[in-house]
Amino acid sequence: MVSSADDGATLEPAGFVQAAGGVSAPPDSRRSAAGHLLALEPGTEFGPRYRIASKLGQGGMGAVYKAYDNDLDRTVALKLVRSDLMADTETMQRFKQELLLASRISHKNILRIHDLGDVEGIKFISMAYIEGEDLYQQLKREGRLSLDRSVAIARQLCEALEAAHAVGVVHRDLKPQNVLIDREGTAYVSDFGLAKSLEADVAGITHTGQLLGTPRYMSPEQVEGGPLDHRSDLYALGLILYEMVTGEVPFAGGSTLKVLYQRVKEPPKNPKLVNPELPDYLARIILRCLERDPARRYQSAREVLDDLEGGHASRAPKVAVQGYWRRRWPFAAAAILFLSLAAYLTIDRVFFRPSLKQGASVKPVALAILPFRNVSGDPALDWLGPSLAEMLRTAIGQSSYLRAVSSDRLHQVFKDLRLSANTDFDSATLERLAEFTSADRLLRGQYVRVGERIRIDATIQDPKGQRATFLKAEAPNEKELIAAISQLARSVQQNLALSAEVVRELRAKPLQPSSKSLTALREYNEGLQLARLGNHSEALKHFEASTREDPNFAIAYSKLGQTHATLGHTREAEQASREAVRLSEKLPERERFLILANHARIVNDLDKAIESYENLARALPADPQIHFDLGGLYESKGAFDAARDHFLKALESDAKYVDALYAVGRVEINRGSPQGSLEPLNRALSLAIELGNEEAKANMLNAIGVAYKNLDKPQDALRYYQESLAIKRERGDKRGMAAS
Structure with a gap:
């Protein structure tokens, strides 16, 4: 049996641990000169019922001992509350709560609580004794665990959480220290001291401003002090699974402040970047558990368990993300008061700058x-x-x-x-x-x-x-x-x-093809479909048929010119495009701007193309495709800052636009900021893995390799190049193989 210690706590040998406060201790316990309880020695009788065998560890609320229960003839663990906390009504209420809530849950993967007791003013809980160690010690000793062991532990944690959530109990402090592993590999969830009934107004902050939980394993909503439910436990489950399969945590910083900031503002690093051998499905399960918005996570422990057992990952539901985070930021200041007033003021000035009022702009x-x-x-x-x-x-x-x-x-x-x-x-x-x-x-x-x-x-x-x-x-x-x-x-x-x-x-102001001929429209649309499939020769025939059917169909001439240019027919491309420009003079401005932009690209006039697309962007500021195309034009010109700005605008409207994420990473590298490229490239890689898009996955890996090369990290760069090359070789992508 091991302790459920807070982060930073250490296991100490049985012996000297002072517990401040004046309490009446058993006569043969060790005392300080002031009479304060120090530690219970092996062989000490603790009341008429228990005999102390050894000290197991020291946690945030008190010491944990291995003891023998004389009445029931069994070995138990005793958790003693620190004497200085006994006068704290809130702490004692949490101590009682652990017993009451845990007693509502009957499951083989939840540590059994026996009794709440008092020996001469010392409050304690007796619980089952587990011969083994906690997950924290295993990870500390071994680093990354095997996939089989990790999944086996994760499955048991899912079953334990499912049982707790079924009776309305949220743990709120799930972490490796609170996961006990016996010698047969059975996992037990312990320490429900922070657990709370779902029937209550669950939140991660006390009335005094104290943040409940361990920062390293808190959910974003817990960091912000907002309402919690069972999905907060699923986030912690994702963090634990991440650590088991990678040996690392997704958020790490030099301070608690930085870790908390990352938790609410930055996406987690894809675990496959740390452990390339990790199956894609398991990476997707972890990343879905770690969604910042609870509505996009798994909605129950059973869902996680089903995906673990099925060897696949289901899709996250679509939610309105923008409003969610804006609503939740007011909780953030209260959530980090425990860091100190100075730290809070720094956060407020540096990280939480005032945003536009809700009514300042309307999302289309x-x-x-x-x-x-x-x-x-x-x-x-x-x-x-x-x-x-x-x-x-x-x-x-x-x-x-x-x-x-x-x-x-x-x-x-x-x-x-x-x-x-x-x-x-x-x-x-x-x-x-x-x-x-x-x-x-x-x-x-x-x-x-x-x-x-x-x-x-x-x-x-x-x-x-x-x-x-x-x-x-x-x-x-x-x-x-x-x-x-x-x-x-x-x-x-x-x-x-x-x-x-x-x-x-x-x-x-309609943006529609200027033709009233159904046949011309039919040929035009079939040409578009073929062009998207890369069949430009066949697409050309349909655009030609469309212009024959309606000789005044300007946008069809524009697409005809584009297709000729793609096929290398320079003279024909310019001829068709000029006709499109001539016919566009009396068209609505949006269609005219599009035709002018296409023409400028065909004749290699980047400045004119950019001017036309800027006009389109002003007319349609929320259209991600226009911003993406405009970013590409600026990138071709070498104006990388402007290119990045438009690629980012495309992502504002379409956050899962993989090509736009790739483009942001690409221009960050080209503008001399390889470190800045890693976040968008990792996001793009995560999406490519989720979609099973091997081509995009290979491209992202190659780009990340370039970033690490520019960061003077040749070993990291080589690893990504090799992964990219392996995918391209398997796909028979000779041009891509040469690049990698």
Whole structure:
């Protein structure tokens, strides 16, 4: 049996440990000259029932002894409260609480509490004695544990937490010191001294401002002193699992202040960066436990256990992250008062700068429009599914209050999640799509032909399907589809909780292809789909067909020029692009800016391209694709600071945009800040691992290698290069292999 000591406490041999305060001690115990209780010697009779065998350790609340229970003829552990704490009503209440709460839980992986007692004024708890040691000692001695042992311990901790949470008990101080391991490898959760019933107003801070828990293993909400629930224990579980499989903790600093700041402001380092042999699924489980927002973590210990046993990791739910953290910051000052007033003032000045008022800026609604399904059984209408989504997206429009996820971005997410346009979107798939597109609303639907009529049914819903609005539109025949789609777009605008003023703005400034020919639009949209798949030769044929069908279709000429340029047809590219510019003179400004930007890129006029994209960015400030493209232009010009700023703006609207994270890391390296590149590159690597995207994973590993090389850490750089090379070799990526 070992103690449940606080961080920094040490195990001491049985002997001299002074407990201040005047109490009446057993006559044969050791005393100081002032009569204070020092320590109970082996062989000491502790009251009429117990005989002390040895001292096991010293914790924050008092000493722990191995003793023999004469009445029940068994070995037990006795936890004695320090004499100076006995007069503290709150401390004694926590001591009693440990017994009462732990007694509500009956489980093989929770340390059994026998009794609460008093011997001549000394309060103690008797509990089961475990022959073994705590997890802290194992980690201290061995460092990283084997994967099998780590998972075995984690599974037992899940079962213990599930039992505690089932009866409404939150531990609040789960850490390696409170996990006991016997000689057979059975794990026991101990020390419920900070546990609290879920029925109470659970928080991580006392009425005196004292922070409850151990800083190294606190959840972010515990650091901030906000309300806690069982998910705080799951965060601590993630920290323990991280430490078992890596031998390190994800947050480390020179001071408690720095660790607490990291906990609430920075993402954890991916454990695979510390232990490359760690299975991807286990890394994903750990990172989901360590989500800063409790709503994005696992919601129960059973969920964690199921994923551990199944050898996979389920997806985190999508939540509104921005408002969550803004609401929680007011708790932070109180949470770190224990550091001292000077430290608090430093935090307030340096770290917690005042943010904009909530009403200063309004986050736009992000809408992802999914491909529509053909349920008519008529393959002649298959083309309409993706084209309908594309036409709706442009017909609905964008503004500073509404952002439609770009088709290119949606295509990439579909590729990452291995979905097809014909996917039947169940609730789990919709949640994942919302998560990886950062969408607040999803628009999906189907269409059917009945005779000549074509009926379109659409649904607007939130990511979790908690609220849905059903819409429909009908075209008497195929020629009237454009009018039906415009009608449906107006219905969508009216049902997105947008103000009448915003709806008027959307309708006054549409960003849509300037053609009224359904055939031209069909050819144009099919060309876009082929271009996204990298089939530029076939895409070229469709853009040519689109311009033949409608010779005034400016954006189709622009895309035709882009495709010629991609294929190396310089003369044809410039010719098509100039025609697009000529036709754009009377178009809405947003479409004209896009055409001018494309033309400038084709003729290699970076300054003109940047000017046009800056105009687009002012018109559509929340569109991540525009900021991403603009960042790429600045990067090509060598203006790395400006490039970084626009890549970061893209991430403000789409936090899981892997290419944008990669780009931020890339420009940080190029602007001479390799250390600054590691955070975005590690985030991108974590996402690539979560998505199973081996190509992106290899690219991130290679980029991290470059960063470490520039940091003059050749051994670290070599390790990342080798990992990247192994993936590229397996994929047959010869160009990538040469780069690595």
